[in-house]
Amino acid sequence: NFAERSEEQVSGAKVIAQALKTQDVEYVFGIVGIPVTEIAIAAQQLGIKYIGMRNEQAACYAASAIGYLTGRPGVCLVVSGPGLIHALGGMANANLNCWPLLVIGGSPERNQETMGAFQEFPQVEACRLYTKFSARPSSIEAVPFVIEKAVRSSIYGRPGACYVDIPADFVNLQVNVSSIKHVERCMSPPISMAETSAVCTAASVIKNAKQPLLIIGKGAAYAHAEESIQKLVEQYKLPFLPTPMGKGVVPDNHPYCVGAARSRALQFADVIVLFGARLNWILHFGLPPRYQPDVKFIQVDICAEELGNNVKPAVTLLGDINAVTKQELASKKSLPMNYYTVFYHVQEQLPRDCFVVSEGANTMDIGRTVLQNYLPRHRLDAGTFGTMGVGLGFAIAAAMVAKDRSPGQRVICVEGDSAFGFSGMEVETICRYNLPIILLVVNNNGIYQGFDTDTWKEMLKFQDAASVVPPMCLLPNSHYEQVMTAFGGKGYFVQTPEELQKSLRQSLADTAKPSLINIMIEPQATRKTQDFHWLTRSNM
Ligand code: ADP
Numbered sequence: 001n002f003a004e005r006s007e008e009q010v011s012g013a014k015v016i017a018q019a020l021k022t023q024d025v026e027y028v029f030g031i032v033g034i035p036v037t038e039i040a041i042a043a044q045q046l047g048i049k050y051i052g053m054r055n056e057q058a059a060c061y062a063a064s065a066i067g068y069l070t071g072r073p074g075v076c077l078v079v080s081g082p083g084l085i086h087a088l089g090g091m092a093n094a095n096l097n098c099w100p101l102l103v104i105g106g107s108p109e110r111n112q113e114t115m116g117a118f119q120e121f122p123q124v125e126a127c128r129l130y131t132k133f134s135a136r137p138s139s140i141e142a143v144p145f146v147i148e149k150a151v152r153s154s155i156y157g158r159p160g161a162c163y164v165d166i167p168a169d170f171v172n173l174q175v176n177v178s179s180i181k182h183v184e185r186c187m188s189p190p191i192s193m194a195e196t197s198a199v200c201t202a203a204s205v206i207k208n209a210k211q212p213l214l215i216i217g218k219g220a221a222y223a224h225a226e227e228s229i230q231k232l233v234e235q236y237k238l239p240f241l242p243t244p245m246g247k248g249v250v251p252d253n254h255p256y257c258v259g260a261a262r263s264r265a266l267q268f269a270d271v272i273v274l275f276g277a278r279l280n281w282i283l284h285f286g287l288p289p290r291y292q293p294d295v296k297f298i299q300v301d302i303c304a305e306e307l308g309n310n311v312k313p314a315v316t317l318l319g320d321i322n323a324v325t326k327q328e329l330a331s332k333k334s335l336p337m338n339y340y341t342v343f344y345h346v347q348e349q350l351p352r353d354c355f356v357v358s359e360g361a362n363t364m365d366i367g368r369t370v371l372q373n374y375l376p377r378h379r380l381d382a383g384t385f386g387t388m389g390v391g392l393g394f395a396i397a398a399a400m401v402a403k404d405r406s407p408g409q410r411v412i413c414v415e416g417d418s419a420f421g422f423s424g425m426e427v428e429t430i431c432r433y434n435l436p437i438i439l440l441v442v443n444n445n446g447i448y449q450g451f452d453t454d455t456w457k458e459m460l461k462f463q464d465a466a467s468v469v470p471p472m473c474l475l476p477n478s479h480y481e482q483v484m485t486a487f488g489g490k491g492y493f494v495q496t497p498e499e500l501q502k503s504l505r506q507s508l509a510d511t512a513k514p515s516l517i518n519i520m521i522e523p524q525a526t527r528k529t530q531d532f533h534w535l536t537r538s539n540m
C-alpha cells in the first residue's frame, strides 16, 4: 500500500545510478575505490555497462569518445583526490575537442571537509577550468536535477565536459523513496538555425566565388551533417577538404575531395566555408601565407564566441551545421527568385477584377503566361509597337477610369527595371493624384539580364565602367522603391518569396496610398550562367 511504499528506503548510490539511467547513460568507465564502488555496482544493476580501466585518464578518454560517437555523454567514474586529478587530462581533452563528457568524482564526507580528510582536494574548483559545468549537489535529493543539468550542459550549445562531485556520505545514505523527485530525461539539443539574411548572403558569396573551398571539421561529423553536406558539395560543385576527424563526412574518395592538395587548396581559395572547424593551429589560424590575404571566410558554428576568432569572417552562420546546411540548400532553390517564382506569388494574390499593366522584355513575356485576366480591356502592355515607357501612363489612365467608374478596383503595373526607367518620374504624378496603383518592378539589374553586385565590383576593379560594363547592365541593387517613398507612397525592397507575399498583401490592403515593390530576382534568370572570359586577368 502507498503509506508503506512511501517509507521504502533507497541508497544514495542507487539514486545516483538511477539518475544516470534516466539520462540514458549507456556506458560508465572508471576505477572504483572509496567512495564510488557502490555507484558502479548500482549502475550495473540498472543495466548500465561498467568498464573498469587501469588509469582514470584512459577511462576519461574512453568516456569522451562515447560522447563523440553517440551524441550522449559517456560517464567517467573516479575516486577522490588523485583519481580525479588523473581524470583532468581526459576532461581537458574532451572540452578542447568539444565532445560531451560527464565525470563523476567521489569526495570526502562533508563533515570532514577542510579537516584534512582522506584525499581531500578542492575538486569542484579544480574541474572548473576543464569543464563547462562543475558542481556538487546540495543534497542527495538534488542529485537527479544536477545530473540532468550536467548531461544537458554537456550536449547543448557547444558540447563539452561536465563534472558532478559526490561526497562519500551521499553514497551510503538511506533516503525515503518518496523524497526523490522524478526528473525527466533531458531532451536532445534544440536545433538552432542561422538568420535568413545571412543564409542568403552566404549563398551569394559562394555562388560568386572563383575558387570556393569547403572545410569539413569534426563539428560536422558530430552534427551528423553528412547527408546535407554531401548534397551541398554536389549541388554547388564545391571542392572540400576534411580536417583529420572531419574525414569521412563526405567520403575521401569523392571526386570533389582535395585532401591530396591540401596546401594548394587552402592557399588559393577565395571563399572558404568552415563547417564545424576552428581556425586554430590545425588550420594555420586562417592567416597568410597559408591563405590569400583577402580570402572570404563563411563560418558555420554552434558557438557564437567562436565566430570571428583570428579572422574577420565575411558571413557568420550561427546554428546547427545540419540545419544551416539544409537552409543553404533550400535558399539555393528559392533565392534569388526567378520570374516564375515572382509571378506565381503575385498571381496568388491578384484581385480578379484588377487592371494589369505590363512592360519589359522577360517581365512582360513571362508575366503574361502566368498572370491571369478575367475581364476584357483589363490588360494593357507594350502593344503592337513594342513600346517601352508606356506602362506608367497606361496605369495612370486605368487608375483614373477605375476611380471614376468602379471605385476600389486596383491597377497592378508590372514593370521590368529597365522599362520602369523610361517613365519612372511619373511616380510623382501617381502620388500627386494619389492613384490606386501598385507598381511591381521586377529587377534583374539590367535589360534582358544584368550582373550581381559582386561581379559588378569585380569588373570595375580594373577598368573604367564605360569600357567594361556590358551594354545591357544597369546599376545592380538599385533601390527603385525609393522613387515611390520620395513622393510619400509606400516602398518595399524584397528578395524572398516571403517578403514579396507580405509586401503585396500590405499594398493591397493599403488603399490610401500607391506603392512600389522592388523585387530582386536572379540577374541571369532566363539564361544559364556564362563564363565571363573578359574578367580574367590573362585577358585584360
Ligand atoms: P576540427 O578539429 O575538425 O577542425 P574543431 O574541433 O576545431 O574541428 O571545431 C569543431 C567546431 O564544431 C567547434 O567550434 C564546435 O563549436 C562546432 N560544433 C560542434 N557541434 C556542432 C553543431 N551541431 N553545429 C554546429 N557547430 C558545431
Ligand code: MG
Pocket (backbone or CB within 6 Å): 416, 417, 418, 442, 443, 444, 445, 446, 447, 448, 449
Ligand atoms: Mg530587367
